[in-house]
Amino acid sequence: MMLIHVNKYDTPECETLAETAKKSIRTPDSLGLDRCIQCGACTASCPAARFTDYSPRQLVKRVLENDRSVLEDESIWSCFYCYSCNLRCPRNNSPVTIVQVLRQMAINEGIGLERLAYFVEIGEYLAENGASKIPGPGVRNMERDLGESWIEFKRDLESIRAELGLKPRDIRDTGSEVRAILEGTGFFEREKWIRAGGRGNVSALSHSASPETVNRETASHETPQCGV
Amino acid sequence: MKPIENVPDRKLLLFKSCMVSQEYPGIESATGYAFDRLGVDYFVNEEQSCCTGIGHYTDLFEGLTTAAIAARNFAVARRCGYPNITCLCSTCYAVNKEACELLNTNAEVREKVNSIFREQGMDDLVYEKGDMDPRSNFYHAVEVLLSKVDLIRENKQLDFSGVKAAAHHACHYYKVKYQDVVGNPENPQLIDDIAAACGADMVRWYEDRTLTCGMGFSQLHLNRNTSLQVTKAKLDSLKNAGVELMLHMCPNCHIQYDRYQPVIEKEFGVEYDTVHMNIGQFVALALGADPYEVCGFQTHSVPLEGFLERIGAL
Numbered sequence: 001m002m003l004i005h006v007n008k009y010d011t012p013e014c015e016t017l018a019e020t021a022k023k024s025i026r027t028p029d030s031l032g033l034d035r036c037i038q039c040g041a042c043t044a045s046c047p048a049a050r051f052t053d054y055s056p057r058q059l060v061k062r063v064l065e066n067d068r069s070v071l072e073d074e075s076i077w078s079c080f081y082c083y084s085c086n087l088r089c090p091r092n093n094s095p096v097t098i099v100q101v102l103r104q105m106a107i108n109e110g111i112g113l114e115r116l117a118y119f120v121e122i123g124e125y126l127a128e129n130g131a132s133k134i135p136g137p138g139v140r141n142m143e144r145d146l147g148e149s150w151i152e153f154k155r156d157l158e159s160i161r162a163e164l165g166l167k168p169r170d171i172r173d174t175g176s177e178v179r180a181i182l183e184g185t186g187f188f189e190r191e192k193w194i195r196a197g198g199r200g201n202v203s204a205l206s207h208s209a210s211p212e213t214v215n216r217e218t219a220s221h222e223t224p225q226c227g228v
Numbered sequence: 229m230k231p232i233e234n235v236p237d238r239k240l241l242l243f244k245s246c247m248v249s250q251e252y253p254g255i256e257s258a259t260g261y262a263f264d265r266l267g268v269d270y271f272v273n274e275e276q277s278c279c280t281g282i283g284h285y286t287d288l289f290e291g292l293t294t295a296a297i298a299a300r301n302f303a304v305a306r307r308c309g310y311p312n313i314t315c316l317c318s319t320c321y322a323v324n325k326e327a328c329e330l331l332n333t334n335a336e337v338r339e340k341v342n343s344i345f346r347e348q349g350m351d352d353l354v355y356e357k358g359d360m361d362p363r364s365n366f367y368h369a370v371e372v373l374l375s376k377v378d379l380i381r382e383n384k385q386l387d388f389s390g391v392k393a394a395a396h397h398a399c400h401y402y403k404v405k406y407q408d409v410v411g412n413p414e415n416p417q418l419i420d421d422i423a424a425a426c427g428a429d430m431v432r433w434y435e436d437r438t439l440t441c442g443m444g445f446s447q448l449h450l451n452r453n454t455s456l457q458v459t460k461a462k463l464d465s466l467k468n469a470g471v472e473l474m475l476h477m478c479p480n481c482h483i484q485y486d487r488y489q490p491v492i493e494k495e496f497g498v499e500y501d502t503v504h505m506n507i508g509q510f511v512a513l514a515l516g517a518d519p520y521e522v523c524g525f526q527t528h529s530v531p532l533e534g535f536l537e538r539i540g541a542l
Contacts, residue, residue, distance in 0.1 A: 007290045009337060025291040025330055025337060047440050047458045052451075078451060080444030080458070081285050083403035087413055103287045112287075115450055119286040130277040132246040138449050145491050146529065153527055157250065164257040164524050170249035173274040177300060177350055184344030185293040194288075 002108045003193050006186030010104040017063045017070070017102070024101040032092035036060050042085035042095045054078035056085045056095035063098060071106045077115060110198025120194050123187055127179035130172030230410045235367060235375040240270040241310040242369070243301075243324070245317035246278050247479035251487075252506065254524015255316055255479060259369050259508035261522045265383065265515050266376040271310040276301050281319035285445040291330075296341045298327030299355040306359065307352070313360075314367045316508070318398030318478040321368045325405055328362040331355050363408055368401050370477045370507050371410055374418045381425040385516040386541055389427035394471040395419035395507075396462070396485070398478035399440050414438070419475045419507050426514040428473070435465040441481035448484065459484050460492050466502050473535065476506050487529045503535045504528065513541055 004011060012023040022031055042056035043049045049056065054075040062070040070076065079099045086094045106112050121135050134142065143151055153160075158168040182188060242263070248255045256272075263270050280297045283289040301324070305311045315321040331338050338355060345353040360366075373380070397416040406413040420430040442448070442458030463485070466474060476482045486504040493499055505513075509523040519525045519541055525532045536542040 006292075009292050009340075010290045025295070025334060029333065047442065047444075048454070050461075051454045051457050077446070078454070080440050080442070080447050080455075082399040082440035082444065083406075084399070084438065084440065087403040087406045100287070104290065107287065115446060116286070116288055118449060119283065119288045119446070122283045122286075122288060126278055126280070126283065131244075131249065132278040132280070132282045133250060141449060141452075142487070146487055149529065150487065157253075157527075160524065160527060161249075161253050163521060164253050166249070166253050166257060167274070170244075170246060172244070172277050174277045174300075177348075177353070178277050178297065180348040180350065181296045181300060181344060182293060184348055185290070185296055187289065187293050190290065 003190060004108050006190045007104055007108055011101060011108055016066045017068065017105075018066065020105065021063060021098045021101045024097075024104075026100045026104065027094060027097040030092055031094055031097070032089065033060065033063070033098065035091040036064065036093050037091060039090065041088045041090060042093075045084040045088045047080050047082060047084070048078040052078045056099070059099060059102075060093065060095050063102070071102060071109065072111060076102050076106065077112060113194050113198050116194045117197070120191060123182060123191050127182050129170070130174035130178050131170045133170075230363070230371070230408050232371070232375050232410050234364070235371045235410070236312050237267065237372065237375065238269045238312075239310045240268060240312045240314040240367070240372065241276070241305045241308070242270045242272050243279075243313050243315045243317075243320050244272060244274075244276055245315065245320055245479055246282065247483065248316050251483055252479055252524065252527055254522070254527060255482075255506045255508050258506070258512035258517060258523045259316060261517050262373065262508060262511040262515055266373075266379050268372060268376070270314065271308060273304055273308050273310070275304045275308075279320040279323040281317070281323045282445065284323060285319065287446070292337065292340065294323060295327045295330055295337055296344055298324055299331055299341050299345075300350075300353050302328065302331075302355060302360045303353040305365075311360065311365055312367060313365060314369055314372060316369050317480065318368065318400035319480060321366060322400040322404040325362050325366040325408075328360045328366065332357050332360075332362065362405075368477065370401075370418050370422070373422055373507060373511055374410065377422055377425045380422065380511055380514065384426050384514040386514050386539065387427040388423065388514065388539060389429075391428045391473055391539060392431060392470055393423050393428040393473040393475055394431040394434055394437075394466055394469065395423070395475050396441065396477075396481055397438075398476070398481050401477060419477060422507060423475055423510060426510070431469045431471055434469040434471065436462050437465075441478075441484040443480045443484040455484075456488060456492055456495070459488055460496055460498070463489060463492065463500050463502065464498070467500055471502055474502050474504050475510055476504060479506075482506060489530050503530050503532050505532070
């Protein structure tokens, strides 16, 4: 089972990783993937390469070789999305946006969902309040890291905001529009998929058919074709 | 390159940032204080939602959701007559600018977003190609402040002479849409030029000047040790350069350096003397703002009292 139906613009179904990367809305139209000369300016500029095994140069090479095992490589989750490689590439390639596509492809196959589960409550919070927040597990980690002074500040946030002439809570006046948008784009289907660890019940789209069948059909009908 | 002369001072929608609001609200009030004194026409609209940046870059939101939320915020900006979206957060800036480009150039995505709006009875949100211009409708607050640098110099009430400072220009301002940046994206100087006008002694090059803050969206939370190593690398460079004040332009970087500096000191057995503030807080302070009632320094983790006393702000 895959989740392409709510992610088809990030991960258009194509014959090769390179074509998917080029067609994805996560990458720029001018993406210089085919122009890569493996010079390594990306890796030389990369904070993740400096401290981990991640190598944007290698990642691009594997994409060009259509090596799909890259989707299961832990290192794709090490990129900081700092765009240093995007800035420095002399061929207008953009490993940082390519790795975003690879992560989305991995997610479609149920890989890395435990990482997304950490942040998943941001969606409902956005629908409800029109704002984002540090998610619950993040708050607990920050409480542990930052201690009593931060916890105390968060407790006083509303009165500090009022003192600064700001509204006391970060809730926006979005009516129900943001929730309607998240419903319309299929985000809540994706949320279910993440919460269920890829064994999700995506039956909201199905009637009598199994979710697997529906998803495959949806993918084949709706996924943009690459023409390659 | 974005000419500074083209940065508008009218009809600016001061785009609310979730991390500013929840971690360093003084950045919003201080920027507003500075804009008021510099004659900038701006508006804060509570109808504007989060840009989705945190969810987008933790891979939670797919691109269609991000584009649709952006299109709604563009409608909010146009509807209130303040279409020049001016961000306090570099990620809001990049997300909005990229979404605008996508909506203008990808008819399929634009139509899909509009069909969602129509199906949900929100026809007034429909985005037509060219409703916004990715180059002329999107700014970062630091660009607006730089465009007023002469006024800041003339009206400053606090002089930062003798303060050794350095800038951290946020990655999502100058590395995402790097062809549309004020100055050279390999060596951005926006913050440096503003601070120098207030007398600060700017260290314009230090090791790792262009290194990311290390937050990396999911990295701080899921690869914490690597994240803090990156942050430490830059703090070490600042220490070696004798920098006492680090100036920021993004709340995410600000969290990473200000909140986590004491954590890094403890875990890595190091000590830093650097204090942190946003360039909006710095300019407000220079123009005479109260450090607590306007700049909101009481929300910071690294105490600023010693520094503020020394420069005569307390």
